[in-house]
Amino acid sequence: MNETQTIAAISTPPGEGGIGIIRISGPEALTVGAQILRHPSGKPIKTWPERKVRIGFVVDENGEPVDEVIFFYFKEQRSYTGEDVLEIQGHGGYQNLEKILKVVFHAGAQPAEPGEFTKRAFLNGRLDLTQAEAVIDLIRARTDLAQKVALQQLRGRLAQVIKEQEEKLLALLVPIEAALDFPEDEIPELQRTQALIEVRKIRRQLEQLLAHAERGIILRDAATVVIAGRPNVGKSSLLNQLLGEERAIVTPIPGTTRDFVSEIIDLDGVPVRLIDTAGVRRSDDPVEKVGVEKARQLMDEADLVLAIFDAATPLTPEDQELIQFLNAKPALIILNKTDLPVKVPVESLQDLFPQAQFLSISALTGTGIKELKTLVRTELIGSEGLEEQPVLVTRVRHKEAIAEAIDLLTLTAQGLEEEWSEDLLAANLRAALEALGLISGRSVSEEIINEIFTQFCIGK
Ligand SMILES: Nc1nc2c(ncn2[C@@H]2O[C@H](COP(=O)(O)OP(=O)(O)OP(=O)(O)O)[C@@H](O)[C@H]2O)c(=O)[nH]1
Numbered sequence: 001m002n003e004t005q006t007i008a009a010i011s012t013p014p015g016e017g018g019i020g021i022i023r024i025s026g027p028e029a030l031t032v033g034a035q036i037l038r039h040p041s042g043k044p045i046k047t048w049p050e051r052k053v054r055i056g057f058v059v060d061e062n063g064e065p066v067d068e069v070i071f072f073y074f075k076e077q078r079s080y081t082g083e084d085v086l087e088i089q090g091h092g093g094y095q096n097l098e099k100i101l102k103v104v105f106h107a108g109a110q111p112a113e114p115g116e117f118t119k120r121a122f123l124n125g126r127l128d129l130t131q132a133e134a135v136i137d138l139i140r141a142r143t144d145l146a147q148k149v150a151l152q153q154l155r156g157r158l159a160q161v162i163k164e165q166e167e168k169l170l171a172l173l174v175p176i177e178a179a180l181d182f183p184e185d186e187i188p189e190l191q192r193t194q195a196l197i198e199v200r201k202i203r204r205q206l207e208q209l210l211a212h213a214e215r216g217i218i219l220r221d222a223a224t225v226v227i228a229g230r231p232n233v234g235k236s237s238l239l240n241q242l243l244g245e246e247r248a249i250v251t252p253i254p255g256t257t258r259d260f261v262s263e264i265i266d267l268d269g270v271p272v273r274l275i276d277t278a279g280v281r282r283s284d285d286p287v288e289k290v291g292v293e294k295a296r297q298l299m300d301e302a303d304l305v306l307a308i309f310d311a312a313t314p315l316t317p318e319d320q321e322l323i324q325f326l327n328a329k330p331a332l333i334i335l336n337k338t339d340l341p342v343k344v345p346v347e348s349l350q351d352l353f354p355q356a357q358f359l360s361i362s363a364l365t366g367t368g369i370k371e372l373k374t375l376v377r378t379e380l381i382g383s384e385g386l387e388e389q390p391v392l393v394t395r396v397r398h399k400e401a402i403a404e405a406i407d408l409l410t411l412t413a414q415g416l417e418e419e420w421s422e423d424l425l426a427a428n429l430r431a432a433l434e435a436l437g438l439i440s441g442r443s444v445s446e447e448i449i450n451e452i453f454t455q456f457c458i459g460k
């Protein structure tokens with residue numbers, strides 16, 4: 001990518017819509033604009049007042065009108081990308097916008113890559129990396145809570161906390177590096193003690209961030225919850241109940257579900273990918289065999305398994321097998337069909353799963369479904385309100401960098417206590433700074449930056 005090029009893309013989703021937006025960014029934005037935009041009278045546009053909404057026409061290279069549009073200009077210091085930006089709002093609709101875009105390209109702009117506008121905003125210092133990442137999180141957020149957390153990050157809450165810790169680390173590093181330059185000046189005892197207190201304080205702050213990271217990551221990525229059990233226990237019925245619609249096929253014939261069915265549900269702000277699987281049993285049917293294998297694999301990878309048992313039929317060898325398979329996996333034990341005469345008492349299962357939580361439900365009548373939702377949510381993110389967290393880490397990338405910085409600070413603290421040499425202390429502190437720099441993007445490699453922005457859509 002060449003940052004001096006002027007880029008353009010349709011920024012609204014494809015399809016019919018009231019309006020569609022084309023965004024142009026780069027040094028030639030106005031040159032492109034002057035070629036393709038006209039006043040309603042048909043006269044060329046000579047002046048470009050900033051941030052002023054104007055009406056006009058887009059014309060092609062022969063001066064033929066393409067669409068009636070609204071347009072506005074943002075000067076580089078005050079635009080999203082940090083470059084000159086021209087936005088054109090045309091009538092929504094695939095053909096129309098494609099036509100405008102073609103004219104824009106003909107006037108000299110290049111097609112923007114996915115996320116290139118936001119990437120430029122990052123490279124021009126308009127956003128730090130956490131904020132740029134929050135842009136895509138905001139676009140992708142599937143629940144109210146995930147949206148709120150992404151907005152918080154976009155507004156720079158995480159960036160701010162990380163920056164504060166970086167500044168404190170730098171303040172510690174400066175006198176130690178100074179002592180390095182003048183070996184005869186050792187760090188005085190008092191200064192060591194103060195440094196130790198400060199290092200521990202920074203570490204505590206970072207540990208607080210880490211404490212809720214797993215839950216934050218679930219908010220962004222969605223948790224995977226797999227419904228498992230032998231054939232006919234009511235797995236698909238449960239998926240439909242949780243979803244509130246008849247999504248999966250339900251029949252009295254064991255072995256109905258062959259391929260897995262996956263849907264996203266919103267558990268009071270927590271996005272959950274719910275997967276209904278094929279009933280686990282031995283089968284000679286090749287299609288069913290593959291389905292059962294897939295079910296096992298999905299259980300292995302799940303954040304939580306809902307293990308379903310049929311309360312109305314005594315436990316079978318297949319149930320026993322599932323119980324063994326689930327050993328030590330995060331699971332909720334669900335006794336279904338409790339609207340029928342119960343043949344499997346909860347206690348008999350409790351002995352088999354001493355650690356797990358139990359719940360009796362009926363996927364047919366809906367009894368216990370509300371309780372189940374609450375239980376799943378609590379299993380996934382705990383019962384304390386994530387909403388109240390001032391800052392939430394929502395990416396594995398951030399979590400790993402913070403964990404690394406904590407390890408390095410633990411070493412630094414040890415070094416201060418044991419009076420290690422200044423250069424060792426300085427090296428540890430510098431490495432901790434680098435680790436935090438991965439989060440803000442200050443010390444991140446080009447590959448990682450590219451990887452982050454290719455997850456974006458074109459036009460953002
Ligand atoms: N009485 C009663 N019947 C239920 C309940 N849940 C499911 N069933 C019935 O049990 C049968 C099997 O239900 P499914 O949801 O298809 O079961 P499954 O576990 O998905 O079965 P497979 O896809 O074959 O593995 C259907 O006839 C359902 O109506 C329940 O809570 N009570």
Ligand SMILES: [Mg+2]
Pocket residue numbers: 235236237248249250256257276277279
């Ligand atoms: Mg099924």
